[in-house]
Ligand code: PRP
């Protein structure tokens with residue numbers, strides 16, 4: 001039982017479902033006359049993406065990108081390495097980036113700059129969670145599900161050491177799991 005590692009539920013399945021519906025309705029209006037390319041940032045955004053796209057009632061194309069921050073442990077370089085690039089050309093496309101959480105903002109800052117360089121027509125960001133207090137670069141999402149303050153939120157795609165992505169809700173991890 002992985003739920004035994006959870007201190008408390010921060011965002012319940014019902015709250016997630018309601019918010020995803022809301023965001024889906026908003027995005028349906030936003031992209032009604034377009035054929036946007038939804039770029040999913042692996043791996044955290046997968047569960048959110050899977051639920052969200054079912055609530056977007058207009059044509060969308062999906063593609064996936066896997067990136068990782070790198071640099072050494074003491075200096076955060078802000079450099080991002082592409083592990084898997086898109087299969088689709090984004091020149092002239094209306095790009096919707098789907099993320100699970102924005103913390104420092106470095107991952108998305110890199111992607112936004114990259115997509116501008118590749119001549120996207122427009123770039124918007126939808127993120128389930130936003131942690132504004134973690135920001136290291138100036139970056140704002142266009143659509144945000146929930147603001148979070150808690151340090152160790154996991155579940156619904158979010159991991160701690162690659163675990164807990166498969167929890168159906170967002171929870172706060174017990175202290176003894178990450179402090180040793
Ligand atoms: C996490 C999260 C975001 C990013 C946010 O991904 O899913 O993509 O970090 O952090 P930032 O705003 O400070 O860049 P991670 O790199 O852990 O990969 P994962 O999605 O595979 O867990």
Ligand code: MN
Nearest residue numbers: 041042043044
């Ligand atoms: Mn991620």
Ligand code: MG
Nearest residue numbers: 044158159160
């Ligand atoms: Mg992660």
